[in-house]
Amino acid sequence: MTTTVLPRVNYLNVKHTVASWLLTKDHKRIGIMYLIVVSLAFLIGGIFAALIRVELTTPLGDLVSDDTYNKLFTMHGVAMVFFVLIPAVPAILGNFALPLMIGAKDVAFPKINLLSWYIFVIGFLFTIAAGILGGVDTGWTFYTPYSSVYSNSNVLLTGIGIFIAGFSSILTGLNFMVTIHRMRAPGMTWFRLPLFIWALYATSLVQILGTPVIAITVLMLAVERALGFGFFDPRLGGDPVLFQHLFWFYSHPAVYIMILPPMGAISEVIACFSRKSIFGYSFVAFSSLAIAVFGFLVWAHHLFVSGISPYSAMVFSFLSFAVAIPSAIKTFNWTATMYRGAIWWQAPMMWVFGFMGLFLIGGLTGLFLAALGLDVHLHDTYFVVAHFHYIMVGGAIMGYFAGLHYWWPKMTGKMYSNSAATLAALLVFVGFNLTFFPQFIVGYLGMPRRYHAYADEFQVLNVLSSAGASIMGVGYTLIACYLLYSFFKGKDAGPNPWRAVGLEWETQSPPIPENFTEQPIVTAAPYGYETRESNVG
Amino acid sequence: MLPGIPLFPEQASTLAPEVDNLYFFITAVTAFFALLVVVLVVVFAIKYRDKTGEKVGHPIHGSLPLEIGWSIIPFLVAMVIFVWATVVFFHIVRAPDQALEVYSTGKQWMWRFQHIDGQSEINELHVPVGRPVKITFTSEDVLHSLYFPAFRVKADAIPGRYSSLWFTATKTGEYHLFCAEYCGTAHSGMVGKVVVMEPDDYQAWLSGGGGLSLAARGEQLFQQLGCVGCHLGDGSGRGPSLAGKYGTEETLATGATVAIDDIYIRESILTPQMKLTAGYGPLMPTFQGLVTEEGVMSLIEYIKSLSSTAGPAAPTQASAPAPPPAASDNTGGPGE
Amino acid sequence: MSGHVSPKSSYYAIFGSLMVLTAITVGIAFVNLGALNFPVALSIAILKATLVILFFMHVKYSSRLTKLICGGAFFFLVVLFGLTMTDYLSRGWFVAPGGTAGAGTQLTVGPQTPPAAEADEPDADSAVTEEP
Amino acid sequence: MADGLVAHVDSHEHGEAHHPDLQHHFETLGQQHEAATLGMWVFLVTEVMFFGGLLMAYLLYRVWYPEAWAEGSLELDIVLGGFNTVVLIGSSLTMALAVRAAQTGLPKATVRWLLLTMALGLTFLVVKFFEYKHKWDLNHIPGENFTFEGPHAPQVEIFISLYFALTGLHALHMVIGFGILSVITWMAHRKRFTPEWSTPVELSGLYWHFVDIVWIFLFPLLYLVDRVHQLN
Ligand code: HEA
Ligand code: HEA
Ligand code: CUA
Numbered sequence A: 001m002t003t004t005v006l007p008r009v010n011y012l013n014v015k016h017t018v019a020s021w022l023l024t025k026d027h028k029r030i031g032i033m034y035l036i037v038v039s040l041a042f043l044i045g046g047i048f049a050a051l052i053r054v055e056l057t058t059p060l061g062d063l064v065s066d067d068t069y070n071k072l073f074t075m076h077g078v079a080m081v082f083f084v085l086i087p088a089v090p091a092i093l094g095n096f097a098l099p100l101m102i103g104a105k106d107v108a109f110p111k112i113n114l115l116s117w118y119i120f121v122i123g124f125l126f127t128i129a130a131g132i133l134g135g136v137d138t139g140w141t142f143y144t145p146y147s148s149v150y151s152n153s154n155v156l157l158t159g160i161g162i163f164i165a166g167f168s169s170i171l172t173g174l175n176f177m178v179t180i181h182r183m184r185a186p187g188m189t190w191f192r193l194p195l196f197i198w199a200l201y202a203t204s205l206v207q208i209l210g211t212p213v214i215a216i217t218v219l220m221l222a223v224e225r226a227l228g229f230g231f232f233d234p235r236l237g238g239d240p241v242l243f244q245h246l247f248w249f250y251s252h253p254a255v256y257i258m259i260l261p262p263m264g265a266i267s268e269v270i271a272c273f274s275r276k277s278i279f280g281y282s283f284v285a286f287s288s289l290a291i292a293v294f295g296f297l298v299w300a301h302h303l304f305v306s307g308i309s310p311y312s313a314m315v316f317s318f319l320s321f322a323v324a325i326p327s328a329i330k331t332f333n334w335t336a337t338m339y340r341g342a343i344w345w346q347a348p349m350m351w352v353f354g355f356m357g358l359f360l361i362g363g364l365t366g367l368f369l370a371a372l373g374l375d376v377h378l379h380d381t382y383f384v385v386a387h388f389h390y391i392m393v394g395g396a397i398m399g400y401f402a403g404l405h406y407w408w409p410k411m412t413g414k415m416y417s418n419s420a421a422t423l424a425a426l427l428v429f430v431g432f433n434l435t436f437f438p439q440f441i442v443g444y445l446g447m448p449r450r451y452h453a454y455a456d457e458f459q460v461l462n463v464l465s466s467a468g469a470s471i472m473g474v475g476y477t478l479i480a481c482y483l484l485y486s487f488f489k490g491k492d493a494g495p496n497p498w499r500a501v502g503l504e505w506e507t508q509s510p511p512i513p514e515n516f517t518e519q520p521i522v523t524a525a526p527y528g529y530e531t532r533e534s535n536v537g
Numbered sequence B: 001m002l003p004g005i006p007l008f009p010e011q012a013s014t015l016a017p018e019v020d021n022l023y024f025f026i027t028a029v030t031a032f033f034a035l036l037v038v039v040l041v042v043v044f045a046i047k048y049r050d051k052t053g054e055k056v057g058h059p060i061h062g063s064l065p066l067e068i069g070w071s072i073i074p075f076l077v078a079m080v081i082f083v084w085a086t087v088v089f090f091h092i093v094r095a096p097d098q099a100l101e102v103y104s105t106g107k108q109w110m111w112r113f114q115h116i117d118g119q120s121e122i123n124e125l126h127v128p129v130g131r132p133v134k135i136t137f138t139s140e141d142v143l144h145s146l147y148f149p150a151f152r153v154k155a156d157a158i159p160g161r162y163s164s165l166w167f168t169a170t171k172t173g174e175y176h177l178f179c180a181e182y183c184g185t186a187h188s189g190m191v192g193k194v195v196v197m198e199p200d201d202y203q204a205w206l207s208g209g210g211g212l213s214l215a216a217r218g219e220q221l222f223q224q225l226g227c228v229g230c231h232l233g234d235g236s237g238r239g240p241s242l243a244g245k246y247g248t249e250e251t252l253a254t255g256a257t258v259a260i261d262d263i264y265i266r267e268s269i270l271t272p273q274m275k276l277t278a279g280y281g282p283l284m285p286t287f288q289g290l291v292t293e294e295g296v297m298s299l300i301e302y303i304k305s306l307s308s309t310a311g312p313a314a315p316t317q318a319s320a321p322a323p324p325p326a327a328s329d330n331t332g333g334p335g336e
Numbered sequence C: 001m002s003g004h005v006s007p008k009s010s011y012y013a014i015f016g017s018l019m020v021l022t023a024i025t026v027g028i029a030f031v032n033l034g035a036l037n038f039p040v041a042l043s044i045a046i047l048k049a050t051l052v053i054l055f056f057m058h059v060k061y062s063s064r065l066t067k068l069i070c071g072g073a074f075f076f077l078v079v080l081f082g083l084t085m086t087d088y089l090s091r092g093w094f095v096a097p098g099g100t101a102g103a104g105t106q107l108t109v110g111p112q113t114p115p116a117a118e119a120d121e122p123d124a125d126s127a128v129t130e131e132p
Numbered sequence D: 001m002a003d004g005l006v007a008h009v010d011s012h013e014h015g016e017a018h019h020p021d022l023q024h025h026f027e028t029l030g031q032q033h034e035a036a037t038l039g040m041w042v043f044l045v046t047e048v049m050f051f052g053g054l055l056m057a058y059l060l061y062r063v064w065y066p067e068a069w070a071e072g073s074l075e076l077d078i079v080l081g082g083f084n085t086v087v088l089i090g091s092s093l094t095m096a097l098a099v100r101a102a103q104t105g106l107p108k109a110t111v112r113w114l115l116l117t118m119a120l121g122l123t124f125l126v127v128k129f130f131e132y133k134h135k136w137d138l139n140h141i142p143g144e145n146f147t148f149e150g151p152h153a154p155q156v157e158i159f160i161s162l163y164f165a166l167t168g169l170h171a172l173h174m175v176i177g178f179g180i181l182s183v184i185t186w187m188a189h190r191k192r193f194t195p196e197w198s199t200p201v202e203l204s205g206l207y208w209h210f211v212d213i214v215w216i217f218l219f220p221l222l223y224l225v226d227r228v229h230q231l232n
């Protein structure tokens, strides 16, 4: 290992003015700017979640009014889905790491990249405005005719916010796709791409093909609500179920926008801390694409009791089972990667351990819901709530934190406390299970979701759930503390604290504005950990 | 163990054990896969732990047989679940022939149930044990969803459409009834109970409450709205006779044929011009706005009852299943 | 560094074909082909679009990737239409015994109650609303 | 790094003369051109899906309410629609010729063809405006004041809603296209394009052709629906 003297200039300190941030076209800075906005959205969404959990400690609706409660879970869902999880990994970690990992100076369209951030912020502001002006109470799914005719809340403003934020997602996807096609360093062939890149590529596919459909759907909803056009209105003979088809045509694939990038990050971290190549590289790579493509074929599994044809339900159930297979392939390959590795228990790997268990439970309970006869009972109960939190919080958020902890030293040049990070991972893991496992049981008992008050016998399980949420809250707060501390006061991390392979670790931390001092040329497959040192464990 | 915490819902319908068995099966299968992976991860993490971070792993790059194996086996397992679950599903959606019919409408924020014999109740439903009950329902405003956890059935109520669900209760008692589709402010208050009774008690309950039978109320409406003026029993009126029509097929002016069922009658009342009967002009006015969803349901029930009376009996005299004599305009099931 | 350059004449030829096809599609709209009118009109539109894509947009001379992208867009459009229609087209197939259609009934007309959010008293007797 | 997996070479010499249009993060004009073209195509895919949502609604209700569709379509003026189709396809031709002129290094011709394209686009929009105005006068705007005589009035309202949504969105794309072409024309006038670098013209061409294609579908879908069955 050669030690180079770090040049002082890096992308963080090259200029200090606020304008130099707000007008930056540097993908790394844009990634940081996303990090700030998304963390804010996570905090807001988390506060809503906390209020939900407090309300639900008693069966009576005694803390907040029913209308307020309805607004709480709606805005929780909207904030978490559209402003946290969809941008979290692609827009923060992807933006930061993608060009570095493929040896490019920047993404293909840096100006559009900055534009995406602004669009995102404007969408976020609209949504916040909707919240401040009284909130919105339709559920994050905006089902008509409630949303188009009956609701008295700020549906329009929220809809516009989501519509705008959608374009940010589209542009990010477009940018990444072109970048991966056209900006790879010499020698960086498709099968030398790190798996995170494959995952981002698959994600951009979904963003490009799916997001326009939600955009037009929200637009139709808005026009129907504001101008009285008829698209879904049953009074004219329109079909409210059509809205659900169009909504889920995007929103099911969107769950893969949320999980694929964290899966990619997991692949990076697991290889690095097992000191091994990924087991079955090409299977993991192609399963990302398979999930992205097959993910478009299953949306109506959210509609099994919405009045669709039973035969159609059968088709969608079948396809939902089929789409589980690529996820299975990934899971097994990650497990096999650890076999005979040299597993280094560092903070990012702790998050991976959590991810593996929780994603598994989330994914497997998806099979319960994809099973027609069972979904009739489970649909719109807390079982569904538990399922998606296991995947989205236990899987995607855990995967996001794995990636954030992995690249944090590269992003900031600073190291956080490993023991604090391990403790946080443990707290979140324990708190998480306590929060959401009881919800499977209460769901099977029949407690419907979006209930402000519930039957007495569900109380004990709900109290457990609220208790768990507090532990989780402590965990998340801890993360915020030590990461912020490390940013200002942390030890220098050095260019490659994990001794990882990959182009992003070849440059200094934090990287220079142009990423690399000289154009890298790639000559081998990724994850060559074994061949690096002779010290086989 | 904590007393008083239910961990499993009551099984109170013939469908419940079917659904629960499926649930246990999927739980067992997924638990197997979950344990397999979790145990392996834990074992590997401990066994191959390297505290120094200096060592490197063995160069293992993959194995085609393994990849194929762990693609095919989960797929086959998933297909077993799929087939089983689909069979159960079709049991759930296909109501048996001789079911006791109940009509219902959901609106913000209550459920109204209308028994054929006249009783109507709100947020409460009385049914006999051991007999299939089929509920046909719709919504007057937004989406709702009728959900009986103890019976493991639910279906969305959709404005402009009829949905149906059925169950055969197997245990007497009182069970929850929920609205499962988010419908606005008091969604969580749109709850009630279903009371499963012994058949005798049920009969007693039925006769306890007065009220016109659904068909009889339909008959009243048929007169009030002036339907009789055109739809004479012998077919001599301006509109076709409706006697004996239900369940048959009608030829439309376009030459197409349609089955005369609930939906078709509903359409005929609300948008008569949409499907004109062959041989008649577009004379019939729309009754949209003049009759409620429940009114439509009782009219349908009345027209249905005409089918059982053979011959050209004038519709006004059609004999509906005789309601209890205490026929007042005010229905009030014991539930109210 | 530019894309493909075609001779001017080929553009005029394509334009001519597009005009002819437009005339045909308008003409055919006035000829009764029974159920075929719509498929024919759609086929002509697809043909016209293909001409524009291949020649005006130079896809004929573009890379495999561009062709793949064009094909991909239409593939997913077909997925959207096709899978959604599996629902709508098969709704009529499922009729539960006893007359009322089952879960898969085609929607008819809407409710008549205005969207006032009145959780009013149960008006059991008045199945008839006031005459306007 | 001791692993030897990654070698380094010097990036392209900074002493080389740079094309003024080459952005710093690209290596060559070729790479830049390919990235931009690919980006445009991907963008057009998103546009296809965008219109796809509306077309899905169109498809469903057309299957459900064929009579209402025919009734609604009779309200549209086939002559104006047909005229606009010719105008728009014509503008596609002039656009293609403008791109060709730019690629072959004829700035004057480029400007001429672009102006012609814009004129045709404007003609389209003006005709569209009068069609809308006609609808407005007849109270055929969906919403509270929608009036329509006929047995299928509610379903015709859905048809008209889709008509406005589809053509409105299309017209919006035309307006945006008009804006883009104005800039491009100005750039062409300033002789910014050479056979070596005419990517912006090519990209706006792609966009313009796409808008044309949308109309190629909208015309039969909206104006030519089962006329003959209605007219008998
Ligand atoms: C990141 C988000 C995410 C992800 C990745 C998934 C993944 C899956 N989801 Fe989930 N889902 C949601 C988020 C997500 N979901 C949300 C938000 C909702 C509710 C929305 C709302 O209504 O508000 C929902 C609701 C939902 C429903 C509708 C429930 C209802 O409302 O009635 C269904 C039904 O089929 C479903 C199924 C699945 C399946 C089969 C997968 C699969 O992709 C899972 C695949 C993974 C595995 C299966 C685990 C690994 C595999 C193995 C270890 C091998 C063993 C496997 C076999 C034997 C097959 N989900
Ligand atoms: C990514 C998605 C996501 C995430 C992360 C979460 C996180 C949480 N969610 Fe939620 N949830 C949804 C997506 C998500 N949720 C969706 C889509 C719905 C459906 C909405 C609908 O029905 O319409 C839902 C609904 C939902 C319900 C059901 C409401 C109902 O149906 O009535 C409940 C109830 O318990 C709940 C709880 C929680 C809890 C306790 C957390 C906890 O994990 C939250 C913990 C977080 C905190 C406590 C914040 C503290 C954080 C910090 C202090 C760190 C600050 C950050 C930095 C600066 C780095 N959520
Ligand atoms: Cu009615 Cu929820």
Ligand SMILES: [Cu+2]
Residues within 6 Å of the ligand: A251, A252, A255, A298, A299, A301, A302
């Ligand atoms: Cu889904």
